[in-house]
Amino acid sequence: MIIDNLWYVVFIFLTVGFISAFIRLAKGPHLPDRIISLDLISVMAIGFFAAYAVLYDQPSFMDVSIILAIITFLGTVAFAYYLERRVK
Amino acid sequence: MSEYLILAFLLLGSFLVMVAGIGLLRMPDLFLRMSATAKAGTLGTGLMVLGAAIFFDEFSIYTRAIALIVFLFSTAPVAAHMLGRAAYFDGVPLWKGTIRNDLWGHYQLSTHSLEEEIVSPTDLPAPDNAADADETKE
Numbered sequence: 001m002i003i004d005n006l007w008y009v010v011f012i013f014l015t016v017g018f019i020s021a022f023i024r025l026a027k028g029p030h031l032p033d034r035i036i037s038l039d040l041i042s043v044m045a046i047g048f049f050a051a052y053a054v055l056y057d058q059p060s061f062m063d064v065s066i067i068l069a070i071i072t073f074l075g076t077v078a079f080a081y082y083l084e085r086r087v088k
Numbered sequence: 089m090s091e092y093l094i095l096a097f098l099l100l101g102s103f104l105v106m107v108a109g110i111g112l113l114r115m116p117d118l119f120l121r122m123s124a125t126a127k128a129g130t131l132g133t134g135l136m137v138l139g140a141a142i143f144f145d146e147f148s149i150y151t152r153a154i155a156l157i158v159f160l161f162s163t164a165p166v167a168a169h170m171l172g173r174a175a176y177f178d179g180v181p182l183w184k185g186t187i188r189n190d191l192w193g194h195y196q197l198s199t200h201s202l203e204e205e206i207v208s209p210t211d212l213p214a215p216d217n218a219a220d221a222d223e224t225k226e
Contacts, residue, residue, distance in 0.1 A: 003204035006095055006127055014100035017109030024112050024121075032118050032175035039167065040112055040125040044105050046160070051098055054143045060153045062144075065137065076167040084174035084200065 010051050017044055035079045042072035090142065097139030104132030117183035118175055126168035130160055 004018045021044065025037040052062035134157045143204025177200065181224030182189065193206035 006101075008097065010102040013099075013106040016145045017102075017106040020106075020109035020113040029122065030118065030175075030178075031179050032171060032178065032180055033121065036118070036122055037112055038124055038129065038163075039171075040108060040129050043129045043133050043160075043164075043209075044109070046156075047101060047105055049131040050101065050136045050140040054098065054140050059149055060145050061144070062137075062149055062156070064141065066152060066156050068157075069156055069163075073159075073163040073167055074219065077170055078171035080159060080167070080174040084177050086178065 006057060007024045009070070011055075012042060014048050014051065018040065033048075035076065038079075039072065042068060042075070046072075090145075094139045094143045097135050097142065101116060101135030101137075104128045104135065108132060108172055117129075118134055118180045119172060120183060122168055122172055130164040194200040 002022045018041065021037045023043070025034055028037060032062045046068050049061045049065045051069065053065075070074060105128070108125050108127075108129035111128065112121050115124055123179040137153050137156050137160075141150050176191065177195065177197065195201075196203055196204055196207050
């Protein structure tokens, strides 16, 4: 009984993290702040898919996590590359 | 027994992810924010993926989870380092409580190379008054 309700604490924690990252994404004073908040949102989404796969017993969501990890890394590296070569 | 282990992994992982999000919101400086997200977020996500792998308990899911964890733990420091380097070149102000800035003046801004002597002291903000533009009042 306690166990059944504790599953939802996982999603409450994840929701608080998502909201904090979105607030930083909206008000970040510089461009790198927004980039790291997008990076953290993607990393949180990987964990969210893992928790969702456990909650609904769907092992296919683990594939989504792998794809998302690869795309997140490439996106952050591309952002950093063009940020470093930006002409102000 | 296994259910408690899965729940412990998922709770600890999601708690660390929440700590990373709150640290991203509350830290006063880009580099401090990056230290919160790169470490706590990666470890929390790795724990959650490990909990999901223990829940399914199949060989294919274990393979995917281990591949994901190894990939995540090897690429997150690379991405954070590249982004921190680019942000330092971009001139992001440091927190006003910063007491050391060893890189100050050592980057050649035209060629993006690291030099031994101080090469460009006028292009970068001085380490003392670097943080007037950021929100450091809280």
